[in-house]
Amino acid sequence: MNALYSLLFVFLLVFIPLFGVGLGHLNTIFGVCIPMTAFVIFILGFAYRIFKWGKSPVPFSIPTTGGQQYAYDPETFKQSKWDNPTNGFQTFVRMALEILTFRSLFRNSSASLHEVKGEPVVAYASAKWLWLFALLFHYSFLVIVIRHLRLFLEPIPFFVNGAEFMDGILQIGAPVLYQSDLLIIAGLLFLLFRRLADAKLRYISLVNDYFPLFLIIGIAASGIYMRYYAKVDVIAIKELTMGLATFNFHVPANIDVSFYVHVFLVSVLLAYFPFSKLMHLGGVFLSPTRNMPNDSRIRHHVNPWNDPNIKPHSYEAYEKDFGPMMAEAGLPLDNPENAKGTEEA
Amino acid sequence: MAVPKADELFKSIDYTPPATGWMETPVDFSPGNWCYPAKPEILKSINFPNPREWSPEDEDWKLPPNWRDIVHQGFVERLEKYRSLKLFMDICVRCGACADKCHFFIGSGDPKNMPVLRAELMRSIYRKDFTLAGKILSKLTGSRVMEEDVLKEWFIYFYQCTECRRCSLFCPYGIDTAEVTMMARELLHLCGIGINWIMEPVSNCNRTGNHLGIQPHAFADIVEFMVDDIEEVTGVRVKAPLNEKGHEIIFITPSGDVFADPGIYTFMGYLMLFHYLDLDYTMSTYASEGGNFGLFTSSEMMKKLNAKMYAEANRLGAKWILGGECGHMWRVINQYMDTMNGDNQGPQMITPKNPVTGTVFHNAAATKMVHITEFTSDLMKHGKLNLDPSRNDHLRVTFHDSCNPARAMGLLDEPRYVIKNVCNNFFEMPKGTIREETFCCAGGSGLNTDEIMEIRMRGGLPRGNALRYVQQKHDVNMMACICAIDRATLIPLANYWAPGVEICGTHELVGNALILPGEEQRTMDLRQEPLPGFEDEDDDWTPPNA
Structure with missing residues (x-):
């Protein structure tokens, strides 16, 4: 049901620019106003969310340790540096591996129950599909974003040309097929399929999960349609996008309506992004179980709200309480008076 | 509530x-699904709010009239105090990688035991x-209004999480359900909802110095028995x-080692080792x-109890x-102690040598x-101990890594x-279970109580089954561990899933092997129990038909 709602909602979103531009001729609104507004929302919203997280302190050092600690004798007990870091550099590497290679997801396994010769068996199998397709999706998305920079920059930086060249290196078809286009669709469809096919996942999935998937599928599909089928006028589009980048707004005529659909969906994504789970992009950098070294036994970690007024039940009170018994058991007393007990007092 | 057969x-x-x-x-509130609530006199002794007699089975939990406000304000306060909570509420993508990593889910199949859904409850x-989205598009975005049923559901499921952090290892964003559970339990405490199995030890520890409430003279007696x-x-x-x-060193160990079999044998191992070394x-x-x-x-109570050490x-x-x-x-010592109480170290304290x-x-x-x-x-590495490992030859040993030393410290190779x-x-x-x-x-975080035995046995399935594997493959008959709760909880677990395997502390094995001067x-x-070769010693009994 949640999937269906999300799909319908994305369809609805497609119709808005179709009507708005196709019938209403609101080219400026859809070509300039909406994308600019969405971009501003994205930037401000993203910054606001990061700021809001950052405002709360990290009172305790709580890394999840994924391997051998830094021992008193590191030669005998070899530290697992990237999974149980103790200094800034090791932690940086741990974070880099997490963010660039999805290391935790790479650990993924799946548990299953079996009966072997009448005995219960819990088996754990490696399950790397989610890791693989998540990686495909995210890297394809990154390459696509880099490729799109050519529309906003003049002269075009070398890495944009480089990404574009590599992405089309197989030289299939005309216009040249970008592998990232195929891979992002493959990644998205897998993520969607997984969500629908696995009963456990279906059970926990919300509109918040399906909507971004369908939205990004819509963006990818409209982009592919523009490039390979509608063969839109890229020169005209670059005029428009350069206008956006330089605040020198200009909307050339004769841009296919599919472009406006694409831009509108991207605008929705940008505006939705800061208020959604997609903020894991920013959040992962702040995750205290990953971005902290396991060094709170070695160095002092400060809790800004640590309350110095919290004191233990004092030894004096304890001795007063149990003095007579302690004396009888031959335990030393700080105050010999306590041996008498407090009954009389 | 008899526990079904394995x-x-x-x-x-x-x-x-x-x-x-x-x-x-709906949530099942029949007995066996919850731990007994904290007794009012216990809560009073440590100044916790809303002490009263109540039962999870009852319709009326006797919450304070303004409980909604209490929970809301408590939530606000904790979001401001803990970045972890704020972040973990926001960034989950519900990828489900954590789902089958939780022992309670593996053993129960209850979807609310998937770490992701446990956190979604909150x-x-x-x-x-x-x-904003939650306020307007309630149902679609998975939001709901705080009702009594929700609070009750929290009580059931945040006391079916042992804060073991296995899920956080697999989460691509490091979302740690233990953090969520801790916060949920703090919010429940604000309304006077807690379990006796935790709060009584807390109260005891505060006054008598240990969870079991062993008073000083009794403590001395027990230690004397062990010396005997x-x-x-x-x-x-x-x-x-x-x-x-x-003295140079103060030695502090869980009181379970003093009180309960088989922890006492571990305690004897410590005493023997220190005697051997003539340790000051x-x-x-x-x-x-x-x-x-x-x-x-709560973090305050943790600090208060820990402060006794320094x-x-x-x-x-x-x-x-x-x-x-x-x-x-050791989670407290490694990740919290110095932050909370480091300021209270006296000038006499030095880096341990x-x-x-x-x-x-x-x-x-x-x-x-x-x-x-x-x-x-x-000591072993420097050859300072005179050991005879053959005195453990009747044992075929495996090792259970306790959650906290493993995932909140990384103490893996030393034991x-x-x-x-x-x-x-x-x-x-x-591999995958160690x-x-x-x-x-399945008895960590204060859930080592007998009234939820079926839940414990379900949650104990992954550990028990791995143990069963080495029992069958290698004739393992002893599982060593470095945790006093383990030494209590793993016994029924092993009896249930791998009958015949016993549980010991690591220093019990040291005690067996250590050759004391003059022994x-x-x-x-x-x-x-007799060592191999001495089975018949002091034993007049002969097998029938021998």
Whole structure:
């Protein structure tokens, strides 16, 4: 049901620019106003969310340790540096591996129950599909974003040309097929399929999960349609996008309506992004179980709200309480008076 | 609420979620599904709010009239105090990688035991109270209004999480359900909802110095009994100093080691080791608890209980602290102690240095506290111990990594080093169930209580099944661990899933192997069971038909 709602909602979103531009001729609104507004929302919203997280302190050092600690004798007990870091550099590497290679997801396994010769068996199998397709999706998305920079920059930086060249290196078809286009669709469809096919996942999935998937599928599909089928006028589009980048707004005529659909969906994504789970992009950098070294036994970690007024039940009170018994058991007393007990007092 | 037989229970596990959505699926409040609530006099003794008699089975939980406001304000406060909470409420993408990593889910199939859904129980309220989308598109975005049913559901499911952090290892964003559970439990406490199995130890620990409420004279007696038993086995009378001033080291271990079988054998191992070394140390009855059930209650209570360690080290003039085998105790020491109470270290405290080998424990420079397996492995490495591992030859040993030393510290190889030095037969359980991926005993975070035995046995399936594997493959008959809760909880777990395997602490094995100067020939181990070759000693009984 949640999937269906999300799909319908994305369809609805497609119709808005179709009507708005196709019938209403609101080219400026859809070509300039909406994308600019969405971009501003994205930037401000993203910054606001990061700021809001950052405002709360990290009172305790709580890394999840994924391997051998830094021992008193590191030669005998070899530290697992990237999974149980103790200094800034090791932690940086741990974070880099997490963010660039999805290391935790790479650990993924799946548990299953079996009966072997009448005995219960819990088996754990490696399950790397989610890791693989998540990686495909995210890297394809990154390459696509880099490729799109050519529309906003003049002269075009070398890495944009480089990404574009590599992405089309197989030289299939005309216009040249970008592998990232195929891979992002493959990644998205897998993520969607997984969500629908696995009963456990279906059970926990919300509109918040399906909507971004369908939205990004819509963006990818409209982009592919523009490039390979509608063969839109890229020169005209670059005029428009350069206008956006330089605040020198200009909307050339004769841009296919599919472009406006694409831009509108991207605008929705940008505006939705800061208020959604997609903020894991920013959040992962702040995750205290990953971005902290396991060094709170070695160095002092400060809790800004640590309350110095919290004191233990004092030894004096304890001795007063149990003095007579302690004396009888031959335990030393700080105050010999306590041996008498407090009954009389 | 008899627990079903193991194979029946196993067959009953079904991973198919119910037909109704999780917000509509009612919670089962029949006995066996919850831990007994904290008694009012216990809550009063530690000044916790809303002490009263109540039962989870009742319709009316006797909440304070303004409980909604209390929970909301408490939530606001904690979002401001903990970045972890704020972040973990926001960034989950519900990828489900955590789902089958939780021992309670693996053993129950209850979707609310998937870490992601456990956290959603709280996120749904967060979204409603603190996000715009949640306020307007309630149902679609998985938000809901805080009702009594929700609070009750929290009580059930946040006391079906052992804060073992296995899920956080697999989460691509490191979302730690233990953090969520801790916050949920704090919010429940604000309304006077807690369990007796946690709050009574907290109260005891505060006043008498240990969870079990053993008073100082009784504590001294018990230690004396153990000294007697050691003499019985070895012929050597070891010293066991208590509350003495002017020693270099104060030794603190969980009180479970003093009180309960088989922890006592571990405790005997400590005493024998210290006697062997003629260690300049003392123990304390005031700080006679290494464990800290405050960790399962609130950050304030955790700090208050932990503060005794430095306070007592200062009073007795100890230079550093040696800590015994305990799981969550070491999470507190490694991740919280210095932050909370480091300011209270006296000037006499120094970076720990092993007086026998001269090794300086730089990795404990801030806390001034060393784990006993670090200490012992250092002695072994320097050849300072005279050991006869063959005295453990009747044992075929495996090692259970306790959750907290594994995933909140990384103490993985030190205990193995100790065991391998004192045992000739050591076998690892399968990959994926040990080291950082270890499975919980299903009784951690204060859930080691008997009224939820079926839940514990279900949650114990992954550990029990891995144990069963090495039992069948390698004839393993002993599972060693470094946790006092494990030493209590793994016994019923092993009896249930791998009958015939016993549980011991690592230093029980050390005690068996350690050759004390002047000792008599050993004919039995610390459990006073005959060693191989001495089975017939003092035994007039002959088998029938022999």
